[in-house]
């Protein structure tokens with residue numbers, strides 16, 4: 001493996017890894033969009049369940065109040081009848097008080113029932129709205145399901161192909177150089193840099209003259225003292241490529 005061959009392999013590996021990153025980002029964002037929609041749908045369904053439960057509870061309470069109202073109506077009829085049969089003023093007063101109290105209770109129940117009816121109607125309206133929203137997202141998901149699945153499959157296939165390419169490239173590198181590459185890639189996102197004029201192509205810092213001179217001999221790699229990326233000398237376009245030194 002000459003240094004030149006390894007430079008070519010390193011550059012290809014860098015390009016492959018950049019493409020892999022793009023593919024994986026695209027995969028992640030497709031999956032995230034799908035998850036987001038499913039999340040909204042499940043929130044709407046939970047909201048619907050809560051509304052249904054509270055609506056059922058209101059309906060139950062309303063039923064109990066209706067029963068009470070009927071019983072109060074019966075009591076009221078009885079009290080009125082009693083009033084009509086009163087003989088003394090004392091009896092009349094007492095019976096009138098009873099009728100008044102029952103009437104007040106009756107009115108209170110009526111108002112409560114009315115209020116619950118209004119709330120129930122409002123809740124049913126909200127539920128219908130939520131149901132519509134959920135149905136829309138559900139339909140959207142169903143409609144796009146095929147497209148999203150085929151995009152995901154195609155991206156996954158591309159990733160698998162790139163990984164195969166990558167494997168082949170890795171065999172063209174010395175194991176030690178590859179290990180170094182991997183370590184820097186994890187930390188920096190990219191691992192390879194070159195220099196033509198004495199500055200690092202990745203971080204743009206100036207290399208020391210000694211390091212630069214050494215790289216210009218093109219018999220080994222070095223690491224940029226600033227960003228630690230693997231760095232090699234790349235002649236300016238037009239400069240003779242004849243002095244290819246051989247590596248071990």
Ligand SMILES: [Zn+2]
Pocket residue numbers: 193200201202203204205224225226227228229
């Ligand atoms: Zn650098």
